[in-house]
Amino acid sequence: MTVTTDSVRSALEQGPEHGKVESHLHPAGSFDVADHEVPTGREEIWRFTPLKRLRGLHADAEFMPSATSCTWNTPEGVRVEGVSGDEARGLRGISGLVPNTRWAARVLAEVPSSLLIDVPADTEVAEPIVVELDGTDVAVTEAGHVAMRFGAHSKAVVVLNHTGSSSIAAVVEIAVGDGADVTVVSLQDWADDAVHLSHHQARVGRDATYKHAAISFGGDLVRMDANVTYDGPGGSAELLGLYFADAGQHIEHRIFADHTAPRTKSHAVYKGALQGEKAHTVWVGNVLIRKVAEGIETYEENRNLVLTDGCQADSIPNLEIETGEIEGAGHASATARFDDNQLFYLQSRGVSEAEAQRLVVHGFFNDLIRQVGVPSIEDRLLTTVEAELAKNVLKDVGSLAAFGSDD
Amino acid sequence: MAFERACALDEVRADQGLAVTLGRHEIVVARSGDEVFALDNECSHASVALSEGEVAGCQIECWLHGSMFDLRTGKPTNLPATEPVATFPIEVRGTDVYVDTETTLNGVTPA
Numbered sequence: 001m002t003v004t005t006d007s008v009r010s011a012l013e014q015g016p017e018h019g020k021v022e023s024h025l026h027p028a029g030s031f032d033v034a035d036h037e038v039p040t041g042r043e044e045i046w047r048f049t050p051l052k053r054l055r056g057l058h059a060d061a062e063f064m065p066s067a068t069s070c071t072w073n074t075p076e077g078v079r080v081e082g083v084s085g086d087e088a089r090g091l092r093g094i095s096g097l098v099p100n101t102r103w104a105a106r107v108l109a110e111v112p113s114s115l116l117i118d119v120p121a122d123t124e125v126a127e128p129i130v131v132e133l134d135g136t137d138v139a140v141t142e143a144g145h146v147a148m149r150f151g152a153h154s155k156a157v158v159v160l161n162h163t164g165s166s167s168i169a170a171v172v173e174i175a176v177g178d179g180a181d182v183t184v185v186s187l188q189d190w191a192d193d194a195v196h197l198s199h200h201q202a203r204v205g206r207d208a209t210y211k212h213a214a215i216s217f218g219g220d221l222v223r224m225d226a227n228v229t230y231d232g233p234g235g236s237a238e239l240l241g242l243y244f245a246d247a248g249q250h251i252e253h254r255i256f257a258d259h260t261a262p263r264t265k266s267h268a269v270y271k272g273a274l275q276g277e278k279a280h281t282v283w284v285g286n287v288l289i290r291k292v293a294e295g296i297e298t299y300e301e302n303r304n305l306v307l308t309d310g311c312q313a314d315s316i317p318n319l320e321i322e323t324g325e326i327e328g329a330g331h332a333s334a335t336a337r338f339d340d341n342q343l344f345y346l347q348s349r350g351v352s353e354a355e356a357q358r359l360v361v362h363g364f365f366n367d368l369i370r371q372v373g374v375p376s377i378e379d380r381l382l383t384t385v386e387a388e389l390a391k392n393v394l395k396d397v398g399s400l401a402a403f404g405s406d407d
Numbered sequence: 408m409a410f411e412r413a414c415a416l417d418e419v420r421a422d423q424g425l426a427v428t429l430g431r432h433e434i435v436v437a438r439s440g441d442e443v444f445a446l447d448n449e450c451s452h453a454s455v456a457l458s459e460g461e462v463a464g465c466q467i468e469c470w471l472h473g474s475m476f477d478l479r480t481g482k483p484t485n486l487p488a489t490e491p492v493a494t495f496p497i498e499v500r501g502t503d504v505y506v507d508t509e510t511t512l513n514g515v516t517p518a
Contacts, residue, residue, distance in 0.1 A: 041454060042471075050454055 025286050025318060026256060029098030033109055036102035045101070048282040048314055050250055053221045055141055057169045057197050058103050063110055066144070067137035068166045070115065075125050078156070079118040088114040091147035095173035096229055097201040104199050107143045107171045114145040117158055121151030121177060128157040128374055135166025138193045143169040148184065152177035152205065157374055158184050163218075165191040170198040174212075178205035178232065184212050185377055189384070190219035198224045204264070206232030213372050214270075216243040216251045217384055223252040230261040230293075239268040239300075241283070242368055242381065244388045245311070247276025255300070256286040259293035268300040271368050273361060274311035275391070285317040285331065294325040304335040305364055307357075358389055410498055410505040417502065419443060424467055426458035432508040432517055434495060437478055439465035444478040445495040445506045447517040452488035454518070481513045493517040 025044060030036065038059040039046045051058055074080045083091070092108045099105035117129060131146075148158060154177060176182045188196060196219050204210045216222045228237040237257060245251045257266035272281045285300040304313040317331035338360060346356035362385065369381045413427045413436055424435035426448050435448040435458040442465075448456050450469040457476065460468040466475040466484060474488035481491040493515040496507040511517065 047453070052454075 025320070026258075026288070027100050029100040031093075031099060031105060031108060033102060033105045036099070036105050038102060045254075048284075049223055049252060050221065053195065053250065054197065055167045055195050057141060057143075057167065057195065058101070061141040061167075063106070063143040063169075064140045066142045067140040068133050068135040068142065068144075068164070068168060070131065070133050072131040073127075073129065075127050075129060077120065077123045078125055078129060079116065080129060080131075081116060082113050083116050084113040087116075088112065088145070091116060091173070092145070093173070094147055094149060094175045094203075095201040096203045096231075097171070097173055097199075097227075099199075101199070103169050103197060104171050107145055107169055111143050111145045114147050117146070117148040119148075119150045119154045119156045121154055123151065123154045123156070125154075125156040128159050128376070130159045130161060133160065133162045133166075135162070135164035135168065135190070135194060138165040138167055138195070141167045144171075146170065146172040148172070148174045150174075150176050150180045150182045153179040155181040156183075158182075159374065159377065160184070160186045162186070162188050162190055162194075162196065165194050167195045168197070170196070172198065172200045174200065174202035174210070176202060176204045176208045176210045176235075179207050180205060181209045182211070183373060184210075185372065185374060186212075186214050186224070187377070188214075188216040188219055188222045188224075190222065192218065192220060194219040194222075196222045196224075200224065200226045202228045202237070204228060204230050204235035204237055207234035209236050211238045211240065211373065213240040213242075213377075214253055215241070215381065216253070217388060219249065219251070221250045223250075223254075225254045225256065227256040227258065228266060229258045230264045233261050233263045235261065236265040237267070238371075239266065239270075240368060240371055241268075241270030241272075242365060243270070243272040243281060244385065245272065245274045245276075245279040245281045246388070246391060247310075248278050250280045250282075252282035252284075254282075254284040254286070256288070257298060257300070259287070259289045259296045259298065262293055263295040264293065265296065266298045266300075269368060269371070270302045271305075271365060272303070272313065273305045273307055273364070273388075274313055275307040275388075277310035279311040280314075281312075282314045283316070283333075284314075286320070287318065287329070287331070288320045289322055289326060289329060291322045294323055295327055297327040297329075299328070299330045301332045302334075303364070305361065306335065306337045307361070361385065361389055409509055410496075410507045413445065413497075413504045413506040415502055416443070416499060416504055419504065420462075422462055424448070424458040424460070424462055426456060427506070429506060429508045434506060434508065435467065436497075436504055436506070437462045437467050439478055443497055443499055443504055445497045445504075446476065446478065446481055447493040447495075447515070449492065449518045450474060450476075450488060451483070451490040451492050451518075457492070481515060491515050
C-alpha cells in the first residue's frame with residue numbers, strides 16, 4: 001500500500017509536511033552522530049573548506065574543557081545563564097535544527113551545557129545583550145551550544161563577540177517567537193590562529209522580524225552557516241554579512257533561507273574584501289522556495305572586492321524554486337577589483353590614489369554597516385575596516401588619522 | 408638540510424604516486440623511469456591529494472579536474488590549476504628514498 005500512496009503523492013506533486021526536496025545542497029539531517037560520515041572534502045557542503053586546517057573539529061577531535069572565557073551582561077527582565085543537565089538537553093533543537101553535519105550532531109549530543117538567553121514574551125530589552133567569548137588556548141579543541149529564545153512580541157539585540165585564540169565548534173540556535181523583533185550579531189574578531197566552525201539556525205515565528213549579521217575579520221579559518229526557517233506566514237529574515245580576509249585566511253559564509261511558510265521574506269547581503277597572498281573567501285547562498293511557500297519574497301546578494309593579487313573569492317548564489325506563485329526571487333553576485341572609473345573620478349578631484357582606494361572601500365562597506373542597526377557595533381566596524389585597510393592597501397599612506405577624525 | 412627516509416624505492420609504483428607523511432608535511436613520491444621526485448601532496452587548485460591520481464610521462468594528474476603537474480618543476484601543464492605545487496629535494500640511498508621537507512626546490516611554500 002505504501003508504494004501506491006507514494007506514487008499517488010508524487011503524481012499529485014504533494015509531499016509529507018513540507019515535502020521532501022531532493023537536493024545535494026542540504027542533505028537530510030539526523031541527531032545520531034553515527035548517521036554522519038567524517039567528511040572527505042569532496043562533499044558539496046565541504047568542497048571549499050580546507051579540512052586539514054580544522055584541527056579535526058569536522059571529524060572526531062575531542063571536545064575538551066573550555067579554554068574560552070564567556071562573560072555577558074544581563075539586562076532587566078532577561079535570563080542569561082549557563083544551564084546543564086535536563087534543561088540543556090531540552091534546548092537542543094529549539095530552532096528546529098536537525099544536524100546535517102557530523103560536527104553539529106556531535107555538539108548537540110556531547111556538549112553537556114548550553115548558554116541560554118531567554119527573553120520572555122512582550123519584553124522589550126533596551127540595551128544589547130552582549131556575550132564576550134575570549135579564547136585563550138588554540139591547542140584546546142572545544143565545542144559550545146548557545147540557545148536563544150525570544151518570546152512572542154519581544155524585542156532584543158544579542159551580540160556574540162569572539163576574540164582571542166580558540167579552536168571551537170559552536171551551534172547557535174535561535175527561536176524567534178511570533179511577532180518578535182530580534183537582531184543577532186556575531187562578530188568574529190579572532191586572533192590570527194583561531195579556528196571557528198559555527199552553525200546558526202533560526203526559526204522565525206509568524207510575522208516576526210529577524211536580523212542576523214555575521215561579521216568576520218580575524219581567525220585562520222572561520223566558517224559559518226547561517227540558516228533560517230519559518231514557523232508561520234509573514235516572517236521576515238534579513239541576513240547581513242561583512243568579511244575582510246587577509247593573507248592566508250580562509251573565511252567562509254554559507255546561508256540557507258528555507259522558505260517553509262507562505263508570505264515570508266528573506267533578504268541576504270554579504271560583502272567582503274580580500275587582501276594578501278592566499279586570502280580566500282567563500283560565500284554560498286542557498287534559498288529554497290518550498291511548494292507551500294506561496295507569495296514569498298527573496299533576494300540574495302554577494303559582493304567581493306579583491307584589493308590585491310593572490311586572493312581567491314568564491315561566490316555561489318543558489319536558488320531552488322518549487323513554486324512559481326511568488327512575489328519575487330532574485331540573486332546576484334559580483335567579484336571584482338577596484339573600479340578604475342571610480343578611482344579616476346576621485347583622483348580627478350585632487351584625491352590621491354591611495355586615499356581614493358580608501359574612500360571606495362569605505363563606501364563599499366558603509367552601505368552595509370549602516371544596516372546593522374546597533375550603533376556601538378557600527379562605530380566599531382568602521383574603525384576595524386580602517387585598521388584592516390591600514391595593514392595592506394594603505395600601508396604607504398601616512399595621514400590616515402587626520403582623515404579618520406573627519407568622518 | 409635534513410633528509411628523512413620517506414619510503415623504500417620499490418614501494419613507488421610507476422603509474423601512481425605514493426603518499427608519505429613526513430613531520431607536518433604530506434608529500435607524494437612519484438617516479439618517471441629511474442628518476443624519483445617528491446612533491447607536496449595537494450593539488451594547488453582544489454586541495455585534492457595528488458597521490459590518488461595517475462603518473463605518466465613525468466607528470467602527475469589530479470584526478471578530480473584533470474590538471475597535470477610536471478614532476479620536475481611542480482608546475483601545472485594544463486588548467487584548471489594555475490599555481491605550482493612545492494617540490495622537495497630527494498635522494499636515493501641504496502634501496503631507500505630520502506626527502507628533505509625543510510626546503511623546496513621551486514621556492515613554493517607547501518600548503
